[in-house]
Amino acid sequence: MSAVTGMATGGKSAAAARPDRARAGRARAGAARRAAAVMAAVAVTGCAATGDAGTDGETLTVFAAASLTEPFTALGREFEAARPGVRVRFGFGGSSTLARQITEGAPADVFAAASPATMAQVTRAGDAAGTPRTFARNRLVIAVPKDDPGRVRDVRDLARPGLKVVLCAAPVPCGAAAEKALGAAGVSVAPVSREQDVKAVLAKVRMGEADAGLVYRSDVKAAASQVAGIEFAASARAVNDYPIVRTANAPEAALADGFLGLVLSARGRDVLARAGFEVP
């Protein structure tokens, strides 16, 4: 959003501010700028580009909580392999963001949320086909950078002044779970940042900017090379149920049911379990 406005006004000001000479220079600078823009665009969209084509066959669109990125990407690939011509496109993000997008008409076929509360936004709006089914559970762990600069041993350490702790914002499921778990542990934490979704918390820990963050066990598993996880008992009090449902206006209803079947199947449970989820 801001990138687009920045570009538009920027281009105008660049042109307006250079009334005189150096046309060649301008052209060359323009080329350099365009190249930089293309590179940057590739960098930004690179992660989403995997499932973007699919003009020749049917495309299933799955909106899923950011924490499901790894197992769902794997399941999506299996789904595609089993059905030639079918593409699975994922929108991963904060569950409440995705829920809002669906209630505002985003063309998703399947919605998998990280909490019943965010799923309820969609069911209440009448945008779910049938009753959501719980397919996985996730619990919070303390994620610390591999070298553990804050020397975090257990959940009580998170209250230590000066320790940089990052949590999810309260309205997103991982933020609500974090408050519940920390409340259950009787620890009061003053976070330095409240991020929009769990992967943003993980990123801050991965880059070593945060000493600790509360993320799901599956997230630590996905980033095991850079992040270590510390389990704590109170997290059992804030286990997140992950519901999944086909949307009411799914353009690809049959494919959506097929994907739901895969997620709920023994194979799906296996992939989820290996990714660090508890499966019912």
Added chain:
Amino acid sequence: MNGTRVRPPLILMVPAMAGLAFLVLPLAGLLVRAPWSTLGTRLAEPHVLEALRLSLVTATLATGLCLLLGVPLAWTLARVPFRGVRLVRALVTVPLVLPPVVGGVALLLVLGRRGLVGGRLDAAFGITLPFTTAGVVLAEAFVAMPFLVISVEGALRAADHRYEEAAATLGAGRWTVFLRVTLPLVAPGIAAGSVLCWARALGEFGATITFAGSFPGRTQTMPLAVYLALETDPQAAIVLSLILLAVAVLVLAALRGRWTGTS
């Protein structure tokens, strides 16, 4: 022109009108959906004022930083002939076209706690920039400075050199010439650049959330508050957006013809 007005061809007028509607309708939608009856109380809510105050303070500080560094940079680009000036000019404009999130990542890699410079800052002084208000200012300055530099450089190139030469022949030193002749000459350009720079800083989102995180009162500026409010309270998001829209209109009014090209 005079009297012989051509009827504009329909093939141009239809897309032109569609384009206008495309730009204006979303803004109108904001106004239509705004909770006018509760606007007063919502504006007075502490978290709104907190975000607004933080945004105004950081955007102003960022503009100050941009002036401090950007005006000399613009002067160098406009007045000092050196090899590679075109390359430098292109480099200066990169943050302008770079997606701000990428800028935020780049800032982390350099000024983050484990960054090339940030690591040393932390080791030597115990200063870490991410998650601080200073980090917000840096992120905003990073994306906003090109606006100022381009604006001021354009003004400098358009300014008449002879005034500076005259001042120099009358015995003024180079610093005096810069301060007493050059700066007043390009003052309108600096002013316009500063307003643009400030507006860009005020709207900054991607670099800020990436580099400085999001915490109420410390790093959660208005755009970040809008983004988060959408999750819980869309009405609040509309109110926050209205404030930013009002500021944008004020900025345009302040720039008047300079930007819209009517002067």
